[in-house]
Structure formats: structure tokens, C-alpha cells
Amino acid sequence: MATTDGTLALGSGAEAPVRPMGVFARPGATPGWRGWVTSVDHKRIGIMYGAAALFFFLIGGFEALLIRLQLAAPEGKVLSADLYNQVYTMHGTTMIFLVVMPIGASFMNYLLPLQIGARDVAFPRLNALSFWVFLAGGIVLNSAWLLGGGADGGWFNYAPNNGVMFSPTHGIDFWNMGLIITGISSLLGAVNLITTVLNMRAPGMTLMRMPVFTWMSLVTQFMLLFAIPVLTSAQFLLLFDRLFGARFFDVSMGADPLLWQHLFWIFGHPEVYIMILPAFGVISEMIPVFARKPIFGYPFMVFSGIAIGFMGWGVWAHHMFASGLGPISVAAFATATMFIAVPTGVKILNWLATMWGGKLKFDTPLLYSVGLVTMFTIGGLSGVTHAVAPSDTQQTDTYYIVAHFHYVLFGGALFGFVGAWYFWWPKAFGYKLSEFHGKVNFWILLIGFNLTFGPMHILGLQGMPRRTYTYRDGYGFNFWNLVSTIGAVMIGASFLYFFWIIWSSWRRSKVEAVVLSGDPWDARGIEWMIPCPTPAHNFDVTPTVHSLDDFWHRKYGEDENGNLVRIAATEDVSQKGDATDVHLPSPSYWPIVLAFGMPFIAWGLIFNLWFCVLGAICVVGAIYGWVIEPSTDPEGDHGHPDDHPTGTDDSSAQVEVSAPEEAALVD
Amino acid sequence: MTTRPAPTTVRRRSRSALPRRLRSLTDIADPRLVVPSAEHDGHGHVTSTGISNEKLAMWVFLASECLLFGGLISTFLIYKNRVGDGALHERPHDLYDLAFTSISSFVLLMSSLTMVLAVSAIQRGEHRSMRTWLATTALLGSVFIAGQVYEFKEFLNAGYGFTHSPAWSAFFALTGFHGVHVTLGIVMLLSTIGLSLSGRIKTAQAESVEIVGLYWHFVDVVWVIIFTVVYLIK
Numbered sequence: 001m002a003t004t005d006g007t008l009a010l011g012s013g014a015e016a017p018v019r020p021m022g023v024f025a026r027p028g029a030t031p032g033w034r035g036w037v038t039s040v041d042h043k044r045i046g047i048m049y050g051a052a053a054l055f056f057f058l059i060g061g062f063e064a065l066l067i068r069l070q071l072a073a074p075e076g077k078v079l080s081a082d083l084y085n086q087v088y089t090m091h092g093t094t095m096i097f098l099v100v101m102p103i104g105a106s107f108m109n110y111l112l113p114l115q116i117g118a119r120d121v122a123f124p125r126l127n128a129l130s131f132w133v134f135l136a137g138g139i140v141l142n143s144a145w146l147l148g149g150g151a152d153g154g155w156f157n158y159a160p161n162n163g164v165m166f167s168p169t170h171g172i173d174f175w176n177m178g179l180i181i182t183g184i185s186s187l188l189g190a191v192n193l194i195t196t197v198l199n200m201r202a203p204g205m206t207l208m209r210m211p212v213f214t215w216m217s218l219v220t221q222f223m224l225l226f227a228i229p230v231l232t233s234a235q236f237l238l239l240f241d242r243l244f245g246a247r248f249f250d251v252s253m254g255a256d257p258l259l260w261q262h263l264f265w266i267f268g269h270p271e272v273y274i275m276i277l278p279a280f281g282v283i284s285e286m287i288p289v290f291a292r293k294p295i296f297g298y299p300f301m302v303f304s305g306i307a308i309g310f311m312g313w314g315v316w317a318h319h320m321f322a323s324g325l326g327p328i329s330v331a332a333f334a335t336a337t338m339f340i341a342v343p344t345g346v347k348i349l350n351w352l353a354t355m356w357g358g359k360l361k362f363d364t365p366l367l368y369s370v371g372l373v374t375m376f377t378i379g380g381l382s383g384v385t386h387a388v389a390p391s392d393t394q395q396t397d398t399y400y401i402v403a404h405f406h407y408v409l410f411g412g413a414l415f416g417f418v419g420a421w422y423f424w425w426p427k428a429f430g431y432k433l434s435e436f437h438g439k440v441n442f443w444i445l446l447i448g449f450n451l452t453f454g455p456m457h458i459l460g461l462q463g464m465p466r467r468t469y470t471y472r473d474g475y476g477f478n479f480w481n482l483v484s485t486i487g488a489v490m491i492g493a494s495f496l497y498f499f500w501i502i503w504s505s506w507r508r509s510k511v512e513a514v515v516l517s518g519d520p521w522d523a524r525g526i527e528w529m530i531p532c533p534t535p536a537h538n539f540d541v542t543p544t545v546h547s548l549d550d551f552w553h554r555k556y557g558e559d560e561n562g563n564l565v566r567i568a569a570t571e572d573v574s575q576k577g578d579a580t581d582v583h584l585p586s587p588s589y590w591p592i593v594l595a596f597g598m599p600f601i602a603w604g605l606i607f608n609l610w611f612c613v614l615g616a617i618c619v620v621g622a623i624y625g626w627v628i629e630p631s632t633d634p635e636g637d638h639g640h641p642d643d644h645p646t647g648t649d650d651s652s653a654q655v656e657v658s659a660p661e662e663a664a665l666v667d
Numbered sequence: 668m669t670t671r672p673a674p675t676t677v678r679r680r681s682r683s684a685l686p687r688r689l690r691s692l693t694d695i696a697d698p699r700l701v702v703p704s705a706e707h708d709g710h711g712h713v714t715s716t717g718i719s720n721e722k723l724a725m726w727v728f729l730a731s732e733c734l735l736f737g738g739l740i741s742t743f744l745i746y747k748n749r750v751g752d753g754a755l756h757e758r759p760h761d762l763y764d765l766a767f768t769s770i771s772s773f774v775l776l777m778s779s780l781t782m783v784l785a786v787s788a789i790q791r792g793e794h795r796s797m798r799t800w801l802a803t804t805a806l807l808g809s810v811f812i813a814g815q816v817y818e819f820k821e822f823l824n825a826g827y828g829f830t831h832s833p834a835w836s837a838f839f840a841l842t843g844f845h846g847v848h849v850t851l852g853i854v855m856l857l858s859t860i861g862l863s864l865s866g867r868i869k870t871a872q873a874e875s876v877e878i879v880g881l882y883w884h885f886v887d888v889v890w891v892i893i894f895t896v897v898y899l900i901k
Contacts, residue, residue: 122720187731195724199714225731233738237840246829246836247751248742254749255833263738627858628867 038587040124043534045131046110047428050421052135053102059142060094061492063087068452068488071481074473084469085152086171090144092155093175096275097182098138100409103417104278105134105186108193108217110428114527114534115211117202117543122195124585125626126188132595134185140602141178144171147603151175154467156268157238159249159260164242170606173242177602180235183228184598190225193217202526204545208302211525211548212295215302216281219309220274226313227270234263243605258323265316273312275409276376277305279416280347283369286423287351289523290366291358292564294549297350304343304350311340321389322396330389337387344380348373363521364438368419371446375411379404382457397467400460406453418445418498426520430533431509437501445494451487455480518574524549530575537582540575588629594622725878729885732848736889739841740896746837747897755826759838762825763898764818771814772894775849778807779887782880789873797876798860804883805856808849815846838897845893848886855879 036044066087070076079087109127113120121127144150151171153161162172197218201210210218238260240246247253249260288295295301317325317333325333351373360366382404386392395401426432460466464477471477519528526543527534529551547553554573559565597618604611714720750756785800819839822828829839859879862868868875 123724187728190731191724191727194727195720199716199718199720199723201715205715225727226734229731229735230738233735233742236844237742237836240829240836240840244829246840247831247833248746248836248840250833253751253832256745256749259742259745263742266738624858627862 035587037592038128038589040120040128040585040587040591041536042109042113042121042124042127043428043536045127046106046108048131049102049106049109049134052131052138053099053106056094056098056102056138056142057495060091060099061495063091063094065488065492067091068485070469071471072485073482074471074475074478076470079469081469082152083149085467086150088467089152089154089157089171089175090142090150093141093151093179095409096155096271097179098134098141100275100413100417101182101186102134104217104220104275104413105130105189107213107278107282107417107420107424108189108221111424111527112193112196112214112217113200114427114530114538115214115525116197116200116205117526117539117545118196118200119538119542119582120585121192122200123192125588125591126192128588128591129594130185130188130192132592133188133598134182136595136598137178137180137182137185140174140181140599143599143603144174144178147174147606156261156264158264159238159255159257160251162238162242162260163249172238173606174602176235176238176242177605180232180239181598181602183232183235186224186228187232190221190228193221194225197221202542202545204550206545208299209545209548209550211281212284212298212301212305213278213281216277216284216305219305220277223270223274223277223309223312227267227274230263231267234260234267237263239605258320258325261320261323262316265319266313268319269316270309270312272408273308275413277308279372279413279420280305282420282423283351283372283416284347285525286365286369286419287354288549289423289521290361290363290369291355292361292522293354293358294524294552295350296353296356297346298548300346301350304346307343308340311336311343315340318387318392321392334387334389338384341380341384341387348377348380363422364433364435364442365419365423365521367439367442368415368422371442372412372415372419375407375415375446375449379407379409379411383408395460397465398460399456399464399466402466403453403456403460406456410453411449415445423521426516426532427527428533429506430516431505432516432520433505434501434508437497437504441494441497441501444490444497448487448490448494452484452491453487455484455487459484517570518577519551519570522555522570524552526551529554529573531577535577535579537579537584540577540579540582586630588626590622590626590629593625594619597622719874721878722874722881725881729881732885732889736841736844736892739837739844740893743837743841743897746833749833750835751832753832755831757825757827758834759822759827760898760901762822762827764821765898767814768818768894768898771811772890774807774814775811775887775890778804778811779884781807782883786873786877786880789868789870789876792870794863794868794870798863801856801860801863801876805853805860808853808856808883812846812849812853815842819843841893841897845886845890848889852879852883852886855882 036048039045039048066079067084070078070084109121109131112118147170149169149171151157151167151174152169153167153172157172157175160166197210197214237246237248241248241250247255249255249257251257284295284301315333315337317329318337321330321333351369355370382400386395386401386404422433422438459477459480462476464471464475464481471481516532518531520532521528526545529543530539543550551573555566555568555570556564557567597615600611600615600618602615604613604615714723716723718726747760748758750758781800781803785797785804788794788796788800822835827835829836856879859868859876
């Protein structure tokens, strides 16, 4: 859809505009790499989030393999004790902040505007900024490997281990500032996406007609909004301690090491749900499609998600049962933790009930969805065993915990996301990933996953401690550790296979030139009303939404016996993607310039304050450039009617209000 | 064409009976009721809530700021008596000059009044008056910052620095963070004056001044809490 003259106005009618030159002129070019770095299109930003997350996934996966190779046999010699500390710390941090969260952000960026019928997110430039700032944070975090070694205190870096006395290298400084920067990115994303969902919905898209993924994303973004600043405040305290000699975690001066744990886990427990809720959302979209039934208990899906969002704040201290909080708080948090399994169980029940009696099509996305439900259930059940405080006291800091959270976050979040890649890949790129290879890959991944993390339950119950770089022969740990390492190699192979599948499917799509309809799965949500890949302007006309799964109801109805009948061909209810008069927000240089300054500020605080000056010039200059540059391309008429939700495909629907609803409104 | 029940089309009751603010709330529940020309943001967009994107985003951002200050205030409350056992072991509240801080707090609160007057001026289209009030707000904010710098200097002279003990680290971090927020607010005010002078803020964009005002009021409100928790409660 990109025209060579660089305008975003689509179609042949667009003339090459005369563009003012100068620093503050907005770029218009969309082809090539400049189109990507200046892009403010939510779809491109979503794709870049995904690509960056996959890149960091390679790094984090390599670190995981190093850990497993070290532990494959007793007295391993692959890593030194010090390097082992750095590798597992960076593995955890990378996987959480640079892989799982950004993959979630990738789907939210790509899908939210499509699912609510919007042209873009509320603040396109801010959206680009949050991606580039995330990338800057990831660079700062991983630059530690090149500049003196990574953080070595575990992904939570407890005080006082995170102090200069116990961690004298700069590893924790990189970690500290990397996470402050990714936190800024999450905060910007949260502000943007919450505003988008609340404000940019198409006519008729009431809150209770929003797709479950949109709902789970909204809950996730609210959790980020409130969790991230707590982490940021703790990180600033640590920053002041390490770089400027403050006493926040200096126990010899009467500081309280539990303060760090409290602040960290008030962030850290919601964080667990921040990672899993988007995955719950994507499989809630996929299962109904492949079961060919509406989601069972939609309001329960929504409200259990909201309940998880609230309850996620009330359970943080279950991470601290072993730290001596006293029996009353331990009992309170144990009870709260058991309660939070209830809304999660509601969700699992609803997925099963959705599949129950459905005409299941076992396509790859459904396989991964079922994989999530089963693996997450195992992880959830072992989670409930941690809620029992006496039992937790035995299990804590053993491999049982490692098994638990990998079942939840890998078996849960990542399985869901891989399935979602198969599902929405055609929407983003215009071709399907290979079904056959996808299924083979699923089974390799499932078996490898269970081989890796299943035995860790046994190892943990046998007492093998986590975060210890080796173990002696004769403790009975040898066999299951070897099995686990073999499983880890299978997981590694399955992801290399996944990359090969992407490549080969892409190549085949070039050779066979498959013309894909907008709706390859016979799906339900309005994002499938538009062609694959999504045109730059999303919808030709903003749809008016009449119900949940609006696209499905445009295709199917019921006969008098309640059987499903097709009432319209997909082509007849789809949009063509050929609108020519839609003006879109113009690209901008400033997001990447602003983000570029941030690593220099971080490195400057560690090495040389002059870097800070350079970084500050970038940041401050970019902020003013941002404010002053024209809000859109000068030649673009921003007020075009089709650019607004008022231009709908069914304007009469705006006054379709049934009488009871109207009455409720006036009340 | 479908077996879905045909939507009952009724005449929409006039919603002007509802106060404007309540209408915004009901629109969250039912964006079908957003009709063209009902609620526009600054750029002529219709939004589902009737609140402009920019204003909603600022509210959402400020909600997040509450938690940032929440973490710092909690830290101070836990640490306020932890001063170590060196030769100098006074707690922060042993050294406060309450009269001085009360006056500078009053100055900061008055700056919220002048901010409101600035917003009111641009809404009436009086750009010159708006710039005057914005400048007054920035000036009052600067007086507050100057007071804070003076206070910090007094404490440093007494031997209590950022690195002295957990209590003093927490005091300087909390009040310092607030000071940085006020300073950023002053920069925003001055930038708004600059934009207004270059003709970039027209009467139609009165809301952008209002949004700067939201930030400024938030910073003031946080100071009310900090002043109470840090200075007034022993």
C-alpha cells in the first residue's frame, strides 16, 4: 500500500506533495528501513515488538541451554560459579522483561486497534516511542555482557546482595537502569493502550462486546500502570544506593532488607499475571474459532480476568513466606493465594466448556491452546501447593519452584503465544505457516518441555537447590538432571525448527503465490473482516458492531431448529481494503531519537558523565522536536470524514437503542 | 437476513437532561450513544468516552504516578526513625523549620489557583492574560523550589546528607522526587508560554493548557500528602 512518493494517502489518486524541508519536517517515506524506524503504524510496531522479542528469546534461550549443560552431570565445568550466577540472572530477566512481556505487547499493538475497529492507537508516535524505549532498555540490559559482566543476584536481586559490597561489578547497574528504561516503555504503552481501548472503539463496540483478548489486554495494561511505578521507585532507591552512596539497603545503618522484597513483589506478583493474562486472551480468541462455538460464559471470562487483576495485588507476600513475616501475615497471604486460583479455575472451566460439544478442528493454533490449558493447569496446581505456607517453606528455593513457574510461564504464556503466531500470522504477513510442520513442532516442543521441567518437580522434592551452580555425585540428582538437559536441547531444537518453518513458509508463499482471503480460519472477530495482510489504513469504513463476535454473526445465523446456517458469503461481508482516501498519521523521527538518548544516560551514570550530556541532548531535543513538529503531514487534510469513527457502514445503527437499555441509562 | 432479533429502533431520548459529566460516564458503558458532533476532542475526533484522548491519557498517567509516590512515601514511613548510631543521630523531623515549610507549601498551593486562572483565561480566549498567569504559576513554583533548595542546604550544613542514614536517604529521595516533578512542571509551563508566544496555542487548543494544569494540580496534591506525612506527623 505504500506509494513511492512516500505519502500515506492510498491509491493512485494521491499526488506527490510538496514537502517542506528542514529538521522539523515530518518524514513521509514508507519503503525500506527508514519506513520502519520512523513508522508510527501500530501494525509495524507490533511486528517490530515481536521480532525484537524473538531476538532476545534467542539470547535468553542460549543462556538457558548453558544452565542446563552446566547441570547435565555432577561437577559440571561449563560455567564457573560466578558466570553461572550471571547466566541464570540474565536468563530470568531477559525472558520476563524482554521476551514474554514484549510478545504480549506485540499482539496488543497489532490486534487491539483491529479488534475494536480503530484506525490506529490513540497516540501513534507515543506507541513508536514505547517500542524504541523498550529496545533501548534491552540493549542496556544486555550490554552488560560486553561491558564487564551481567547482574548476578537472581532476577529479583534481593537486598543486600544487590549492594556494592556483595556485587561490586557493574552488572546490577546495567540491570537496574535497563529495567528502569523498559519500565518507562511499559508505562507509555499502558497509557496509550488504555486510552485506545477506552476511547477509540467503533460505534456499537460496548465494553461487553469487546473480544476477550481486548479485555485481558486492558486488565494487563491497568496492572502494568500500577505495578511498574512501584518497581521503578524501588529501582531508583537501588540506583541511589549503588551510584551515590545512599543507605536504603545498608543493614549496618538500620535499613530493612525486607523493604526491597516488599516493593519488588508488589510489582512482581502482578507481573506474573501481566505475563499470563494476554496469553489467556489469545487462546480465548482461538478456541471458539476452532470449536466453532461462541466462548462459554463470556461475562465470566471478562470478570474473572478483572478479578485476577485485583487479586494479583493481594498476594505478593507469598513470595516471602520464608523471610519471617510472622504467622498472621503468612496466613492472610496463604489464604489470598488460594483464592486467586478460583478465577483462574473459572477460566479453565470456560475453555473446556467452549470445546465441549464443539466441532473441534485440530489446527495448529488449537493444539497450542490445548497445550496451554493442560500445561498451565499442572503449573497452577503446583502453584496452589506453594500457597500452603508450611509446604512452601520446604519447597522454596528448590527446583520444585523452577518447575512451577516454567509450567506457568513457558507452558502457559509461551504456548499460547506460539499458537497465536500461527493464528494471526496470515493477518500480519499474508501467508499461513505450515500446518503440517506446525503440528510436528508442537509435539516436539510439548515432549521437550515436559522432559525438561517435569523432572524438576522430582529434583525439587528431593531437595536440589536452585541457583546453585553444581551438585555432587551420589545425591540422586544425576539421572533426572540428565533427562532435563536432554529435554532442554529438544526445546532449543524445536524453536530452531520454528524459525525454519517461518522461513520455509515464507519461501513457499513466494513460489506458490497463494492468494489468501481475509478470513483463512473462518474466524469470529472483526479483525478478519479486512484483507490479509492488513492494509495500512485497517478498515475501509469503520464497522458498526452489533454483538460480540460480530463478524461471525454477519456470516452465520440459526434456522428454526437452532442449527447453524450460513447466511452470507465471507466475501460479501468483508471489506476489500481498497479505500483510497484515508489519511493516516505521518511518520516521525523523534521517537527513535528520544529512545537513542536513553542508553547513553544509563552508560553515562556508570562510566562517564559526559555520555549523560549526550543522552540528555538527544532526549530533550527530541521532546521539543516532537512538540513542535506538525501533528500530521502538512499536505494531509486531517479532518477527512473517513478518518473518524463517525463514518460507519451502517449509520442508522447509532440510534439503535432498545428501550430497557435507554431507561437504564437515564437512571 | 439474519435470525438475530431485529434491533428495535426507538427514538433516542434527548440526553441534554443529563449533566455533561454524567453523559461522559454513560458513554463509557455504551458508545453507541456517541453521535456525530456529540463530544469532540481538540482535533474534532469523536471518542467513546467523550473525554479527549489527551486528557484521558494524562489522567491515566497521573494514576500511575500515585504508585511511584506511594512507594517512596512507604519507604519514608518505614525509615523515618532509622538514623543509625553515629555521633549525629537526629531524625529528619527533629530539624524541620515548620513555619518556613508551611509558607513555601502555601506558595505552592497558591500556584494551583493561578494555574486555574490561566486555564480560565485561555478558555475565554485571552492569550495575554493566560501567559501572565502561567508565568505567575511558574514563578510561585520556582519560589517553592528555591525554598526546598534552601532547606536542603540547611540540613547539609547541619551534617545530614543523602548518605547519612536510611531516614535521611528516604527524606531526600521523597522530597527530591517531588522537587523534580515540580521542576518539570515549571519547564512545561515555560514551554507552554513559549508555544503560546509563537502562536501555536490557539483558543481551540485550550485543553492542552488544561492538561498541563492537571499535572500541576497533581504535583500540588501530592505535596499536601507529603507535607502531612513527612512534616506534620511526628
